[in-house]
Amino acid sequence: MPIEIPKDKWAGSIKAITIGATSAEGGTRAKAVTVGGGTTMPYLQFEAPTPNKPVIAIEIKSRKPEDWSPLLAEVWGEAMADSAQWAKKAEEAGADLIVLALTVEDNPEDAVKAVKSVLGATGLPLIVWGPGQAEKDNELLVPISEATKGERLVLGICEDKNYRTIVATAMANGHLVQARAPMDVNLSKQLNILISDMGMPKDRILMDPTTGALGYGMEYGYSVMERLRLAALQGDAMTQFPMIVTPGFEAWKTKEAKVGEGVPQAWGDWKARAINWETLTAIALIESGADVVVLRHPESVKRIKEAIEELITA
Amino acid sequence: MALSGIQIYKMLPQTNCKECGFPTCLAFAMKLAAKQVELGSCPYVSEESKKQLAESAAPPIRLITLKSNGTEVKVGNEVVMFRHEKTFYNKPGLFLRVKASDPDIAKKVAQADAYKVNYVGMDFTLNGFAIEADGDASTGSAQVLSAAVKAVREVTKRPLILIGSDAAALDSSLSLLVNESTLIYAADSSNYESLADVAKKHKAVLVVKADSLDDLADLTQKIQAKGVEDMVLDLGGKNLSEWLARSTQARRLALKNFKPLGYPSIFFAAQNGLDKEAVYAAQAIAKYAGFVVIDTFAPEMIYPLLVLRENIYTDPQKPIQVQPGVYEINSPKPESPVLVTTNFSITYFAVANEVEGSGLPAWLVVTDAEGMSVLTAWAAGKFDAERIAKAIKGFDVASKVSKKRIVLPGHVAVLSGEVEEELSDWEVRVGPREAVDLPAFMKQALN
Numbered sequence: 160m161p162i163e164i165p166k167d168k169w170a171g172s173i174k175a176i177t178i179g180a181t182s183a184e185g186g187t188r189a190k191a192v193t194v195g196g197g198t199t200m201p202y203l204q205f206e207a208p209t210p211n212k213p214v215i216a217i218e219i220k221s222r223k224p225e226d227w228s229p230l231l232a233e234v235w236g237e238a239m240a241d242s243a244q245w246a247k248k249a250e251e252a253g254a255d256l257i258v259l260a261l262t263v264e265d266n267p268e269d270a271v272k273a274v275k276s277v278l279g280a281t282g283l284p285l286i287v288w289g290p291g292q293a294e295k296d297n298e299l300l301v302p303i304s305e306a307t308k309g310e311r312l313v314l315g316i317c318e319d320k321n322y323r324t325i326v327a328t329a330m331a332n333g334h335l336v337q338a339r340a341p342m343d344v345n346l347s348k349q350l351n352i353l354i355s356d357m358g359m360p361k362d363r364i365l366m367d368p369t370t371g372a373l374g375y376g377m378e379y380g381y382s383v384m385e386r387l388r389l390a391a392l393q394g395d396a397m398t399q400f401p402m403i404v405t406p407g408f409e410a411w412k413t414k415e416a417k418v419g420e421g422v423p424q425a426w427g428d429w430k431a432r433a434i435n436w437e438t439l440t441a442i443a444l445i446e447s448g449a450d451v452v453v454l455r456h457p458e459s460v461k462r463i464k465e466a467i468e469e470l471i472t473a
Numbered sequence: 474m475a476l477s478g479i480q481i482y483k484m485l486p487q488t489n490c491k492e493c494g495f496p497t498c499l500a501f502a503m504k505l506a507a508k509q510v511e512l513g514s515c516p517y518v519s520e521e522s523k524k525q526l527a528e529s530a531a532p533p534i535r536l537i538t539l540k541s542n543g544t545e546v547k548v549g550n551e552v553v554m555f556r557h558e559k560t561f562y563n564k565p566g567l568f569l570r571v572k573a574s575d576p577d578i579a580k581k582v583a584q585a586d587a588y589k590v591n592y593v594g595m596d597f598t599l600n601g602f603a604i605e606a607d608g609d610a611s612t613g614s615a616q617v618l619s620a621a622v623k624a625v626r627e628v629t630k631r632p633l634i635l636i637g638s639d640a641a642a643l644d645s646s647l648s649l650l651v652n653e654s655t656l657i658y659a660a661d662s663s664n665y666e667s668l669a670d671v672a673k674k675h676k677a678v679l680v681v682k683a684d685s686l687d688d689l690a691d692l693t694q695k696i697q698a699k700g701v702e703d704m705v706l707d708l709g710g711k712n713l714s715e716w717l718a719r720s721t722q723a724r725r726l727a728l729k730n731f732k733p734l735g736y737p738s739i740f741f742a743a744q745n746g747l748d749k750e751a752v753y754a755a756q757a758i759a760k761y762a763g764f765v766v767i768d769t770f771a772p773e774m775i776y777p778l779l780v781l782r783e784n785i786y787t788d789p790q791k792p793i794q795v796q797p798g799v800y801e802i803n804s805p806k807p808e809s810p811v812l813v814t815t816n817f818s819i820t821y822f823a824v825a826n827e828v829e830g831s832g833l834p835a836w837l838v839v840t841d842a843e844g845m846s847v848l849t850a851w852a853a854g855k856f857d858a859e860r861i862a863k864a865i866k867g868f869d870v871a872s873k874v875s876k877k878r879i880v881l882p883g884h885v886a887v888l889s890g891e892v893e894e895e896l897s898d899w900e901v902r903v904g905p906r907e908a909v910d911l912p913a914f915m916k917q918a919l920n
């Protein structure tokens with residue numbers, strides 16, 4: 160008995176957005192990365208092919224992080240003290256993009272230097288995060304933006320309290336922005352509107368709906384992402400941006416990933432558990448619509464890469 | 474599909490005799506549609522109407538219960554595609570597969586059976602075991618499978634799945650599992666008649682397997698015609714994307730009341746290798762599987778999978794919370810510190826477990842923050858100086874302690890000034906941001 164498979168027909172689609180610019184496009188990247196463009200709920204190939212696969216960014220820092228799990232220190236080793244080295248290793252580990260996270264200790268010169276050295280060390284497109292304090296973010300991101308005009312970096316993280324300066328400089332220098340709202344469809348939408356109202360072209364916004372780690376609020380982010388994707392497909396223009404999420408940052412904050420001793424035996428082997436924590440947080444978010452996942456451990460990168468390849472084959 | 478009040482009304486006697494306790498049949502029909510009363514309250518419904526109403530009330534995805542003499546697992550009965558539309562109800566059963574010919578089968582099962590892990594106050598375990606007829610058992614030697622079933626039953630009381638294609642071997646093994654509801658894997662177009670007979674004889678649940686949804690729907694109908702009602706679908710699919718497609722399609726069809734596919738599904742997570750097992754299982758949990766079978770007993774994989782399952786199946790309308798109050802950790806004394814937190818379960822247990830594990834005594838004051846985490850509650854105005862003061866006063870914490878000193882979570886350091894104003898006779902301290910650092914803080918800073 161042939162069954163008629165119910166297919167959803169949507170009015171809207173996700174915008175396709177390109178991160179990074181090659182020399183032909185006014186930058187220096189070996190290759191640009193395009194994400195988004197989807198016209199169905201995630202990976203429903205029987206409705207329409209997935210035009211661009213989700214990509215993996217590896218997060219590195221401008222200074223050696225002292226509070227990262229020893230498991231991360233073990234794999235990245237010396238490279239953690241040198242962002243150019245680290246970026247190179249991240250590329251070897253299979254990253255499609257690099258996230259360079261700056262710290263409060265950085266001054267503008269250091270920060271620009273770090274960005275330049277990362278751009279020199281790898282041909283991958285780059286996302287740069289300020290340290291997360293409004294004034295400091297502006298102080299560091301503006302000179303970086305100017306010094307890298309035309310590279311199509313992603314600058315972040317724009318939040319409702321602090322987006323104007325970052326958006327303005329990104330607009331002036333041909334970069335993109337990462338727009339983060341705390342796990343709420345309307346807040347995401349509102350921030351996207353504010354950013355668009357400043358004149359930011361719509362193909363230069365990535366939205367970050369905020370996520371929690373597995374076991375620490377992940378399910379809220381999961382559902383908000385599904386709802387954002389549904390809203391986008393229904394035609395709501397201010398939700399039609401590709402989504403970037405940070406499962407690496409969240410998962411490696413948890414006790415399950417951070418702590419090896421004095422934890423219940425039922426948690427099992429520390430390293431395998433920590434990597435599973437990151438990998439499972441990431442795969443769940445990919446299933447709910449993430450276009451860019453930012454990870455920290457090379458083994459998670461490898462596993463998520465394999466999963467992505469499978470998900471996008473028809 | 475659920476019927477409207479008017480549709481139900483048309484099936485009632487329409488005499489308004491009031492025996493159901495409602496003034497009119499229409500009023501009763503409305504209550505029925507809202508599922509607030511039982512059809513049994515009307516003594517005059519015709520058999521025909523009863524049957525029609527029962528069919529319309531049947532869930533779009535059949536509720537399947539596997540049962541042993543110890544525990545049971547229920548799957549199915551789902552009503553939405555996305556959890557935010559309502560909630561997902563019955564968590565997929567997580568089963569560990571063992572081979573009948575494995576000489577260590579009893580040891581392996583016993584170890585996995587004892588596995589228990591606590592997540593925010595809830596104990597999670599595996600739901601059961603799948604015994605696969607392999608070696609001699611798969612070529613028809615019923616003894617090997619029976620011996621394995623006996624050995625397993627001696628070490629676990631959890632429900633079982635029997636995997637095999639030989640009807641006679643399954644039959645004799647099922648005879649050992651009296652008063653249980655076992656899952657048999659799997660009937661296909663070549664063997665469904667004999668397996669359906671076995672399932673019927675033992676009141677077992679039957680997995681049905683085919684290469685396409687079309688064939689699967691044909692087969693479930695044939696099996697149903699043989700009198701088997703309880704079925705589970707093996708949707709096939711060679712990789713993540715194919716299985717996602719089929720699982721989505723089957724769920725959509727079932728929710729549109731397409732009965733031949735109105736059953737939960739089963740998924741084998743290690744089908745493409747052990748290195749992919751965790752990711753495969755994760756997708757299956759998120760995307761509608763009824764049973765997930767794993768091959769590896771590895772706590773470091775099972776714990777995150779159980780947490781993922783809990784997260785996905787948590788009702789989005791109701792965050793998991795604990796009762797506000799003063800919790801005593803490690804038998805605190807009057808001089809022990811007073812720690813303040815919120816009543817979101819994840820937050821409470823993060824703090825309580827940390828302090829408990831350190832062996833240090835403390836009073837943990839859980840404020841009513843409407844089930845939100847520290848920062849969420851702070852941002853929403855549900856965890857402020859006023860609420861904290863209200864909790865300290867309301868729970869009369871002062872009467873329990875000799876040192877009036879409270880410790881706030883580091884994330885809400887900004888509140889300390891206001892709290893000092895509200896609780897002028899208390900010393901207010903700011904603790905670390907993360908609970909992991911609490912024991913060290915308590916040892917160093919609180920003496």
Ligand code: B12
Pocket residue numbers: 340341342343346369370371372375376377379380409792812813814815817819820823824844845846847848849850851852853880881882883884904905906907908909911
């Ligand atoms: C899940 C989540 C939600 C969920 C709610 C979950 C819940 N039941 O609380 C939802 C989606 C509903 C939500 C809503 C909102 N959220 Co929210 N949310 C989160 C998220 C992702 C995780 C929070 C969480 O569960 N953490 C885990 C728990 C265990 O952490 P915790 O309670 O802080 O406890 C830890 C420590 O504080 C410490 N600790 C706890 N108690 C104590 C006690 C002592 C003595 C000590 C020393 C330590 C200590 O130990 C714990 C473990 O280390 C965070 C961002 C993030 N990734 O952290 C944002 C976040 C908390 N949310 C935020 C905001 C703004 C909101 C909203 C106001 C926005 C909105 N959407 O409207 C609303 C408010 C709610 C409302 N109006 O109804 C902001 C807060 C910003 C700020 N700094 O002020 C955050 C930080 C996101 C962001 N970056 O903007 N949120």
Ligand code: SF4
Pocket residue numbers: 485486487488489490491492493494495496497498501514515516517518
């Ligand atoms: S008992 Fe039945 S027939 Fe009588 S009023 Fe109620 S619904 Fe109508």
